[in-house]
Amino acid sequence: MARECEICGKGPQLGNQVTIRGKAKYLGGVGTKITGITRRQFRPNLQRVRVTTPKRQSKTMLVCTKCLKSGAVVKRVKAIPFRLPNQPKPAAGSPKAPATKVKAPAGKAKAAAK
Numbered sequence: 001m002a003r004e005c006e007i008c009g010k011g012p013q014l015g016n017q018v019t020i021r022g023k024a025k026y027l028g029g030v031g032t033k034i035t036g037i038t039r040r041q042f043r044p045n046l047q048r049v050r051v052t053t054p055k056r057q058s059k060t061m062l063v064c065t066k067c068l069k070s071g072a073v074v075k076r077v078k079a080i081p082f083r084l085p086n087q088p089k090p091a092a093g094s095p096k097a098p099a100t101k102v103k104a105p106a107g108k109a110k111a112a113a114k
Contacts (some may be wrong), residue, residue, distance in 0.1 A: 003046060005064040007072050010044045050076040 004011035019036040023029025050058050051073050056097045058076045069075050 003062060005044060005046060005067060006061045007063055007067040010064050010066070012041045012043045015042050016038060049073065052076045 017038050017040040018034055018057075020032045021035045022032040025031050046062045047065060047068065049063050049068065050059055051061050052075075053059055061073070067112050068075075078082070
């Protein structure tokens, strides 16, 4: 059964499995030799994920990890995460508002001190 990503359509691809014997020259060996080549399949990393559809329905889909990482699919949220209640910001004229200091330029401050 050939399975593929339901978002991008990525499926299994064919390639070669190369069997190598020996030690590489740069590691001090006499070189590597190919002793066999056989056909193989490279399968995508598919994950079964519960996804929220645009109609607010949850659906199980087979999605590749590239689509998950890129944000092409949004996972279903079971519950809203805990949040602290929003605290009102203090008004500008209230005593709890932080006071802002205005610095005078350095040259004028020295001239006023003399």
